[in-house]
Amino acid sequence: MAGKPAIVLENITKIYHMGETRVIALKGINLTVQEGEMVAVMGPSGSGKSTLLNILGCLDRPTGGTYYLGGEDVSRLNKNQLALIRNKRIGFVFQSFNLLGRFPVLANVQLPLVYAGVGKKEMVERAKEALDWVGMSRYAHHYPGQLSGGQQQRVAIARALVNDPSIILADEPTGALDSRTSIEIISVIQRLNMEKGITVVMVTHEKDIALYCRRLVNMRDGCILSDAPVENPGNASDDLAAIPEEMGVPA
């Protein structure tokens, strides 16, 4: 677990103003995530875990405190600078996949590269490579609507890794999937973490999914309640092999 810290949060606060009322979503979070870690964040709704993920993903700026991403203070950057950080260094995986139904799979995976200004030829190459890595290359010209939930989430993971990000943030990545498909997706994310060494922070409220991570952060009321390593984290591909194949879902 040694190495450089990928993420350092120092006394991060986030306050929302909703008309007259002030909502304190984060009350001074201190958190360090080393490069190559795989962290699960759990907590009931309203605990601030989504707010935390948004700040980690540079979609939102903290009200107070400092956020170092790969050693660089990103807590005071402007919107354009944040867009650049998201483009170059962060990959997102969402509960609802967020694929663009109007475009084929390949175009969906290319999307981050479009905003990175990558040339057409390299764009196609890298998107195909990413699709290959998640085992979806033969669906490159399908439309998202023609794919199962698990397949769509694989495509979304390909989109998240196509820009070679240093961290991937997953917001309930298995929330919309059945349990077998969930484990499939977790196995892809574990491979991402182990083979590519990408730091993963995953928000989930399913305890059994969280136990595939190596570290578990529990949140409540905008504070970190507990932060501990997971003993004997599960290996998703092993578990998958133990579950009998059901409807012939492609691996």
Next chain:
Amino acid sequence: MNFLHNLEVALNGLRANKMRSFLTMLGIIIGVAAVIIMISLGQGASKRITSQIASMGSNLLLVFPGAGQGPVRGASGSVNTLTLEDAEAIAGLSMVAHVAPELPASGTLSYGSQTWTARVVGTTPEMQVIKDWPVSAGSFFSGDDVRSAAMVAVLGKTVVDNLFLPGTNPVGSTIRINKLPFTVVGVLSSRGASMGGQDQDDVVYIPVSTAQKRLLGVNHVGLINVQAETPESMAFVQSSIESLLRERHRLTGSGSDDFSVRNLTSVLETAENTTAIMTLLLASVAAVSLLVGGIGTMNIMLVSVTERTREIGLRMAVGATESNIRNQFLVEALVLCLIGGVAGILVGIVGSRVISKAFGWPAYVTLSSILLSAGFSAAVGIFFGYYPARRAAGLDPIEALRFER
């Protein structure tokens, strides 16, 4: 690269909602076509007036008998204050290029068993010069014919068509005007209709002296055409004519004029200005419809932004900047308006041809009207696309990603 991507996304979006895109474009198509049709009809009308001014003769002053504003040609029979000698005296003024008196009479023409009623006008050979009207056969009568009050006539095309069989050459034949025999010495080339639809070719010119002595038995002339040497000299010539005629008619200081001098070119120029104003007015109305089309575009773009809120959120999450998003929607609005604009130009060209054919109005589709409406539709695209695009760019990515349809 990014522009190409935006173009691809825009075309994809338009294709995904074909009916909606088409209806939105229809607003632009109608607006652009209307602008082009209105301007081309206006240009046609104005060109016709310009050519009529030219056919009337340039730098032309008309001297009418009778006082004040009122007298028109109809009064020439009753008010007999202008004479051939007046015309000759005017010809002696400086800056006067040509003078041609006119004595109108209507006459029944006959040749063989054919009869025809036409305007018969007594004049001098200068008339042909002033009107710059070439003959298609024979020649105009001469000054000698005027001096000798010769029984000769020059026929307009319509008269020839109605008296003679097709293909015959009337020059040398003898026709009868009010039973008197006239030898045809020339045929004028065709001029077509004048402003107000009068057929300029339905005319017979005879020497003014012949008209006075043989046909009507009078000593006056109906009006005098005076051509000034330059447009600038027209005011000078007009006042010279006025003082000359007052002197010749022995009018003292308080006596009112028994003639009037009118600048017909300026009348026609006024008509031309009126046409230009009408064109502008019609084009403005058409431009309003283009504006309405633009508002329709804005409406659809706003719907499109709302529909794609999640897409916008996702694009922002993977690194699109505000300007990336704004440009994407601007390009979409622009593509919508430009496709509509090009289609509108085609509809406009075809439409003005059809209207021109159907109603017999001249129509000229000018490059400037095409460029104007193309530029206008692009401007509409940018103007009405900007607000929705800015709204899309201003979305908060977190809110946008959470948006539920």
